[in-house]
């Protein structure tokens with residue numbers, strides 16, 4: 001097992017883009033080597049060690065590498081981007097694009113996450129023990145496929161556009177979500193335990209289950225009887241008919 | 253005085269009938285000359301194919317492409333042709349680049365130059381948005397630029413045609429070219445753009461335009477009369493009615509026939525038909541859709557009044573952008589794609605829709621074949637301009653790939669082997685064994701453009717011409733393009749040297765210098781009395797309908813960098 005502990009030397013106002021901070025880049029490296037990994041800072045670049053205290057213990061494969069962030073990193077973006085294995089634990093709030101494009105491994109956030117958590121994610125798991133902002137598991141701007149694999153669990157609430165353009169994988173939200181969850185979906189599964197507003201507009205495919213209160217259900221869904229999932233009976237809606245969709249929306 | 257001597261170049265210059273002969277080229281102060289002094293800088297071009305700079309006669313590179321950019325932010329990161337696409341950080345010599353189908357302006361200049369192209373013609377400038385086109389032109393480095401102004405659904409044009417006022421019509425065209433600083437007359441789906449304002453389209457040459465009581469055929473004949481009366485350097489440039497519809501080849505041939513009796517006022521064609529691939533479809537629906545290229549090319553082989561360009565399809569993502577608003581709406585419905593449409597006040601429509609050409613789609617496979625069939629079935633290369641209608645059929649950065657299709661039956665067979673049986677039944681390409689040589693390729697990519705656009709100083713290496721030169725690291729005779737197509741593609745993807753006005757702008761595939769190009773525009777002379785009578789009519793249009801005033805409508809000089817005004821004498 002290799003464990004790498006990172007903590008900010010001092011809180012940053014100018015954002016840090018930490019797209020190099022993932023187990024794939026850290027595995028097998030010494031403290032000094034990790035300190036030398038470049039990150040983007042504002043409009044320039046600097047070694048990770050200039051901004052973070054770095055402490056690496058042991059040396060192991062990517063699968064057996066764990067990165068631990070101690071404290072708030074709410075101005076550090078793209079942590080865990082494109083990671084394929086291993087684990088990242090963040091003990092604080094984290095900035096945008098955490099785990100975006102990740103293909104494997106696990107990210108645990110003990111705090112809140114800013115927008116684009118796990119966008120374009122293809123595999124692996126993200127567990128957020130806090131609230132998320134906009135576009136959890138969504139797509140890149142202009143692209144027609146967002147999250148396509150893996151699982152995101154949000155133990156708090158999320159804001160708008162949860163799983164926008166999602167075409168695979170699974171998202172579970174324990175709390176409430178904002179406007180237009182599952183917009184333009186083309187696959188995958190979203191389970192929302194709490195409240196949702198205007199879900200699944202322009203959904204072509206996929207499943208959305210909402211256990212809480214639904215506001216402004218779109219008129220472009222056809223009700224087709226009921227469906228039982230794990231012992232719970234839901235009203236079943238199919239649509240969005242505006243796009244000839246075959247998506248399934250289950251509401252209590 | 254700056255002098256360059258290009259030594260031992262293997263020159264291919266169809267305008268002079270030179271077919272890969274070893275010779276020297278002398279350059280002084282940006283022009284090709286007979287001889288240079290002993291102080292000339294020497295470029296050793298031994299073993300290298302040398303042609304005039306390429307000239308893309310129909311591309312969407314400024315103006316509407318910007319709508320494509322903001323509809324497709326994801327295009328910025330597409331890198332399907334490494335070296336000629338994707339995100340490239342700025343260097344000492346170049347600005348940052350992004351994109352593939354809709355690259356930023358700087359990337360457009362650099363990438364064309366890397367392919368050995370030195371001149372482009374933007375294919376569609378709405379008069380009202382011309383200023384924006386010129387703002388983009390200004391930021392496209394290296395290349396010389398010109399643009400075609402849209403007149404095919406214009407209220408004033410249709411009224412003058414209906415009221416049989418050919419002189420005022422010509423005056424209006426002259427004014428419109430000046431207002432937009434355009435180079436020629438573009439006609440897109442004549443009448444269709446106006447009909448689209450009412451949610452309709454025109455279905456053929458004799459279908460009247462709502463509220464105007466003129467037909468597409470009358471619009472075409474009216475505009476060509478004005479074009480020739482003004483003696484414009486380019487012929488009318490026509491995007492036919494019914495684009496993208498099965499069975500449209502008949503409309504295309506009918507349109508071409510209309511122009512048989514037109515007498516050109518200059519030594520050039522009287523009609524240029526654009527991206528014919530999209531207009532050479534047979535069948536009656538997408539179910540029985542098949543190639544119409546044999547019929548269209550048969551007609552073209554027997555005609556001598558027209559030229560055309562291909563609109564070749566490249567498999568992968570593309571972005572369609574056209575003044576043909578109804579076509580874009582139909583595309584978006586059929587493909588479930590995002591779309592944008594615009595009503596250009598009294599002038600035209602426009603639209604943008606991204607799409608993906610897949611070899612697995614039988615329609616796309618047949619479209620791909622039709623472009624090549626047209627290029628190969630039309631016997632005379634001096635009628636064929638190579639284009640992908642970039643980025644409608646695909647991005648221009650794929651030209652080297654497309655050249656291999658034209659030059660190698662083996663390469664075509666490789667692609668065709670991935671097609672479905674249904675696709676193969678609907679095309680004739682597998683039965684065509686013609687393979688273009690470098691000479692014919694040079695005709696289609698630079699020589700014919702010089703003739704079509706009446707720019708004798710472009711597209712050739714004659715003494716006195718602009719020293720726009722592409723030197724490719726490949727030697728005809730030593731490689732066989734019919735089998736060694738990978739080498740052909742590589743050589744055409746990045747020149748050994750590109751010279752623009754005698755300045756080395758590309759060396760070994762990398763940008764060396766980024767001089768500013770010229771803007772060509774046409775100022776056609778019209779008698780003062782006719783002009784002022786016409787002005788009265790348009791004053792009324794501005795007063796009653798336009799959201800801008802006439803004084804704010806004209807593109808001012810400050811928008812033109814290195815303008816070259818081409819004067820013509822109208823015949824009244």
Ligand SMILES: [Zn+2]
Pocket residue numbers: 310311312375526527641644
């Ligand atoms: Zn075009």
